Amino acid sequence: MRNQQIILLAVPGVQLLDVSGPLDVFAEANRLLRRPVYRLSVMAxxxxxVTCSSGVRLRADQLLSQAADHNPHTFLVAGAPDASQRQLSAQQRAQIVALCQRSQRYGSVCSGALLLAQTGLLNGKKVTTHWACADALAMQLPDAQVEADALYVADGPLRTAAGVTSGLDLALRLVEEDLGRELTQEIAANLVMFFQRPVNQSHFVRKQQTSLAGRSALQAMQRWALANLAEIKGVEDLAAHMNLSTRHLTRLFNQALHIQPGAWLERARIAQARTLLENPALPLKTIPAACGYRSADVMRRAFIKITGMTPSHYRKMSIPAEGA
Known part of the structure; x- marks a missing residue:
């Protein structure tokens, strides 16, 4: 493999780890192979x-206006906490499109997807971003398939990574594509990171996933439901609490939350289960009933469906071992 140029675009306010994390993975490949397989640079x-969100200043190697001088192998747009408020100019969008089209691979890290989406290159694509930005990206890209739970997604030459540290996961996958699994496993070991993380984004999503929305009566019902999950048997109980038919309740949920009431209730139960699992003093056998599940097996199946792991595995991942 010949020397390949990797360019990361860093906008003002960029999250430094969105830039430095992937670059360190590629740099470790160079170090282990004792030759410059990757030529790394930052573009502004x-x-x-570039002043990063942490206040640290980053010196870019080139400007976007010089994009015509480069034919990178891989071009990635790094994220920033204020990415949703940043509007690229028409000229900047055109320059980014040209860079992507000349690259063998292109994509984004974290909220960088919101910036890349402005170019139109993500329309109709399968993508991911930080879980907190997923809804905003889905609204910006109604024709795209936004995988809010994924750590990274590949769709043709497009590569997108979820929040912040998952930029390292994405970089590992790119190195694996180029140089094979054995070297990539060694890179992961040297950087003290998982070669493939045993979790997805839902492991990190906090209670925002069951936040209240919709008209005041619907919000009141949601508050009641979150406080009484152990007693609620199903959607019929939600509807009865509002003196509505299940069909009418479903219509309200679809209009206000864009979700089925059964799916909302399932997410609420799993959010409750996660909170309880993070308390080591609570026996595992008491948690299903506390969340409204009729058995541990029913909760286990639902938990795996939403989080990608078993409740016992989640507890092990969430509670530090003694002496750690």
Whole structure:
């Protein structure tokens, strides 16, 4: 494999780890192979000095206006906490599109997907981003398939990573594509990271996933439901609490939350289960009933469906071992 240029675009306010994390993975490949397989550089929008969200200043190697001089192997747009408020100019969008089209692979890290989406290159694609930005990205890209639970997604030449540290996961996958699994496993070991994380984004999503929305009466019902999950048997109980038919309740949920009431209730139960599992003093056998499940097996199946792991595995991942 010949020397391949990797370019990361860093906008003002960029999250430094969105840039440095992937670059360190590629740099470790160079170090282990003792040759510059990857030629790494950072690109800025208009000024070479980029102030990151942490206040640290980053010196870019080139500007986007010089994009025509580059034919990178891989081009990635890094994220920033204020990415949803940043509007690229028409010229910047055109320059980014040209760079992506000249690259063998292109994509984004974290909320960088919100910036890349402005180019139109994500329309109709399968993508991911930080879980907190997933709804905003889905609204921005109604024709795209936003995988809110994925750590990284590949769709043709497009590669997108979820929140912040998953940029390292994405970089590992890119190195694996280029140089094979054995070297990539060694890189992961040297950087003290999982070669393939045993979790997905839902492991990190906090209670925002069951946040209240919709008209006041619907919000009141949601508050009641969250406080009484152990007693609620199903959607019929939600409807009865509002003196509505299940059909009418379903219509309200679809209009206000864009979700079926049964799916909302399942997420609420799993959010409750996760909170209880993170308390080591609670016996596992008491948790299903506390969340409204009729048996441990029913909760286990639902938990795996939403989080990608068993309740016992989640507890092991969430509670530090003694002496750690």
């Amino acid at each position: 929008l208009e000024e070479a000095d």
